[in-house]
Amino acid sequence: MASNTLTARRMFAGWGGLPGRVQAADTRRGTPTHAAPRGAGAVAFRDVAKTYRSSAGTVQALDAISLEIAPGSIFGIIGRSGAGKSSLLRTINRLEQPTSGQVLVDGVDIGTLSEAGLVQLRRRIGMIFQHFNLLSAKTVAENVALPLKVAGVPAAQIAARVQELLLLVGLQDKADTYPSRLSGGQKQRVGVARALATGPEILLCDEATSALDPETTHSILQLLRDINRTLGITVVLITHEMSVIREIADQVLVLEQGRIAELGAVWQVFGNPQHAATRALLAPLQHGLPDDLQQRLQALPPAGAYTQILQLGYRGEDGLEPDLPRIAQALGARVRLLHGGVDRIQGHAQGQLLVALEGAAARADWTSFTQGREAIAHEIKVLGYVAESVHPH
Structure with a gap:
């Protein structure tokens, strides 16, 4: 499988994306470059707030969030239930509109985008979900092909692209299989392949390993790390498991009641937690007195x-x-x-x-x-x- 994965990486690197998106070959190395363009995939939050209002009252989901996510990094967001993790993640592709503040992707305030601009933005941002969100009536290949069909990519190009992606995630022999015949880890690999279909610069992971057993979680995290390192894609993941952050992330944000509790390099936050919320999240990893x-x-x-x-x-x-x-x-x-x-x-x-x-x-x-x-x-x-x-x- 290792050699197949390497071949897939090379094929994937040459993907020019959707019509109108052009990628040049790196003739010095003889290797085409999709890996996200250098510097692409930067995300910044500027005093972002999000308030939900309903008949039951008002909930402040996010409050005064300001931070930057470096392009090509793996950025982890962790917090207890209700901390605002999903709300923050979904502002990056504007599935959630902030009540105030700005979200910038590669320096562009995405709140100013037109409908057409928003469509283009979302093609540059892949998303992986906790419960896979696969269509049960479609095969693995058909599920992976969906974003490309929606984008109007020619059928022959879709078929080649799907084959490359399935090779990348180690499912080249499952193209005609239906989701019901797959394990949880295999389903999530389909989700990863589908999220990569349009050649994104940013990959959002919404509790992508929470429904998996520890061994499968480790394999999916290895896959995400490999994709990040090989293709230079910015990975932003949310989780409630500090072990996931420890294994994969470069930087970590700890959210508590919609506000920044701690932010920094993973080793610094883990080694010397300052906030009570961080210490509580780290407690299961500590080696206490027997x-x-x-x-x-x-x-x-x-x-x-x-x-x-x-x-x-x-x-x-x-x-x-x-x-x-x-x-x-x-x-x-x-x-x-x-x-x-x-x-x-x-x-x-x-x-x-x-x-x-x-x-x-x-x-x-x-x-x-x-x-x-x-x-x-x-x-x-x-x-x-x-x-x-x-x-x-």
Whole structure:
């Protein structure tokens, strides 16, 4: 499949898009270039607000949203239910009209576009949905072909394009299959192929993996990352799963009640969350104290032999990473690793380690071990004490 995918990439790169859209070949490399034109796919929000009004009252879905999405990046939007994620995403292709403010795509205020201009805009923006939105009475190939038929592309060109796209997403043998015979992951791959049909510069993903199991989610995220890197398409995705953001995004926006809670590089937001909403969303990914150890934990040192339980935190800053021999040497006692985990996000080590330290070396304040060149962690917390009569493991 890898060689087929590579071939499809090359074929896809030569797609000139819809009638009137011309792409030039890069004669220096001998490779045609659809990959989105350099610099294409930039999105900017300028003080965007969205208010919904109904007989039940007024809801402020978005409030004072100002930010920029770099062309060719993967930008994640996360928040709890009702945070405004879908409303914000849908302003990019003007499925939602902001109540106030501006949304700019490649520097153009899309609120000023005519109906014809809006049609052209939407052909430059693909969209993938949570529940696939495939037509059950049409085959895989027919579903992928729909945007091209609507755009008036000649039949022969549609057939060639559909074949390229199915090869790209690994479904070249499913062209004549109906959606009911596909797995969830295969259905979403059809959705990806359909979203790419018109050669978009921006790809919007509306909870694209929420209906999938973890293994299939990983494969779809790999596909999206591959498309982003190979074709230079800007990917904007919304999700309620921090694990999705961690795996694929370059930048992340955390929304809370329609406002920006946090915004920045994924490794920075994950490594040092500032807002309560971000910390709540990250909580399922944290390696907390195991229940059996929590039950034995005491706030004060017990009588007799005991161990002190420390939590060492790593934010991905300053190149500081866990180094167990160095930790043991610095603490001056035997150290047992109890629990925890460290991930690498965009080249930065982040996470927590829980360690047990012999009572003779215990102290209440470990701040000096988090500062300067001798630091062994960005943060050290004393979680409590465990009597040695019950061996913690």
